[in-house]
Structures are given as structure tokens and as C-alpha cells.
Amino acid sequence: MSKFKKKKGGELPAISTASLPDIVFMLLFFFMVATVMRENTLMIKNELPYADQVEKLQKKDLVMYVYAGKPSDRYQRQYGTEARVQLNDKFADVSDIKQFIIEERESKREELKNKLTTSLKIDGETNMGLVSDIKYELRRAEAFRINYTTKKGDAAQNMQ
């Protein structure tokens, strides 16, 4: 059985993988800390435009999100290609926004109610007509603080 005898000295010792879990855990913790769970499943295309004069939104729990954009490919057969509003996890009509805002406001504590901000996450290709309608509804619901949520970047990229 000398065929199977180990060659001596010719081979490198196996690299120890004992520290692999540590490295992976480190990565894991980084992602757990750095990322936030998506609150809503987006059913629309949502490529935000760019801006560079941005201010950060404070306190996540005081923000209400209104999404708008064209339905994504999966939903186009059912909902068409016209840009729509999404509130929470479902498509909504512009006229539903007022009710949505009032419900959101009711769920917050009294002293925080006037600190609520509405974040408008609107796809860059949306027509301003829809955006104006949304803004009008927000005014009707007395949600005057808004934030046009954008990506950070040069605004000239929007024009291409």
C-alpha cells in the first residue's frame, strides 16, 4: 500500500477556516445595522429623481409615505400603464389620500401630530398633473409639511 503513502513536505498545510464564521458574522451585523426593513412592497416603478440640496428626514416614525409611479410590469395587465398612487401595500385613488393621512395622524400621539411630514416618493417620469392632484389632496387633509424624497446626485441628470 505504499501507493497511498503521504508525500512528506511537498504539500502546504490546509488553511484554517475557523475564522470564517467570524468574518461572516461581521458582515451580517453590518447589514443588520445599516439597513432598514422595507415597510411597503412597491407595486410601482419608483426611480426617484436626483437633487443635491437635500435635507435629511428626521425621525422615521413621524413620516408618512405616499408613493406614485407607473405600475410595475407584473401589475400592468391589471392596472394599465398610467401612473398611479400607492398607499401602504395597495393601489389607491388620489381621493383616498385624505382618509389615509387622517388615519395615520390618528395613530400618532397627540403632541407629535403637528410634526408629521409626508414623504412623496414619486417616480421621475410621472406627470406633474398627478403630483399636483396629490399636493391638493394633502392640502385638503392639512398635511402641509412635505418632503420630495430624492436621490442624492446632480440635478442635471434629471433632464436626460
Next chain:
Amino acid sequence: MAKRSAPEVNAGSMADIAFLLLIFFLVTTTIETDAGLNRKLPPIQEETTPPPPLKKKNIFQVLINQQNDLLVEEKEMELGDLRQAAIDFLDNGGQGCDYCQGKGDPASSDNPTKAVISLQHTRETDYSTYIAIQNELVAAYNFLRNREANRLFGMSFTEMEADFNDAQYNGNKDQLEDKIGAIRDMFPMKLSEAEPKENK
């Protein structure tokens, strides 16, 4: 007493478990973009009181048509020139403005506190164009406010605002608020947005 030491637990699969978790978090999470342009909407006015008359020279008119072209003060303009045009208009200092550094053109605005920027768009304008223009106008205000804040307090306005919003800031917040208010009074952001026009 212990005859047998407890057998060592095999930790070889630890990496696999950790990888599984890692991949789960990678897939389910996104780094949220939560920054943007803050705006305040005007309340709805029920009765149609006529707005106070404004001198035409105190209004800086910005129109965007359905092809996303820009018309500023009845002249076509590229997006890149808008910021400077807005700065020139606001900082003109026709009368009653001792901190303005503009040319003092009598045909342009009197005073930054009187100057109003009017933004009008059609229903067909793209949202991204609208944001680009909003961004440029905010940039014009920020430029002027930073200049004055640097001159008076030796600190830029955006820094002051960032400090004010920072919970860990350990300076005098009331004083900072007064300073921010003073700068805001010098260049109040008067951005009027008309209802979109029906396309002609």
C-alpha cells in the same frame, strides 16, 4: 469525578448558518434614501380674496412647458443658468437692502424680502424636471443664505441647520435658532406655485 470530558460541539456549520442569515438580510433590506427637499404647502383659501398687488419687477417668473423646456422671465433658458439667474434676481438690491451685493438694476427686484419666485408648470411636465428646477431655486437661496451666515456668524447656513437638527449638538440651541431666524428673515423663501395650466 469527571471521567469523560464533554465532547466538543462541532462548529463547522456555524458559517453556513451565518451565511444563511446574511443572505436573508441582503435580500430583504434596502438602504433607504430618506433625504429630500422639504417644502411647506400653503393652506387652502376658501374665499377668493384678491392677493395683495405685487410689482411685476418683484416677481421672477419660471415656466415649464410639457416638453420640459424652461422659460424664465419670458426668455428661454438652460437649467444650468437658472441658479445664477435666480441669485442675480434675489440679490439685486434695488432699494432698501444694505446687505445685497447685486447690481441694483431698477428693472429687477427691490429687496430679497419682497422678491417672489413664481413657478408654473403644465400637467404634462415631468416630475424629474420639476425637481431639478426646485433644486436649483433652493440652491440659489442656500447660496445667498450661506454667504450672509458666513459674513455675520462665520458659519454657513446649511451647517447651522444641520447642527440645529442634530440631537447631539452641545452648543446653545436657542441662540442658534435666533441666528437661523435672522438669516431666514434676510432671504425668506417665497416660492409661489400656481395651479398647473391646462395645455394650450
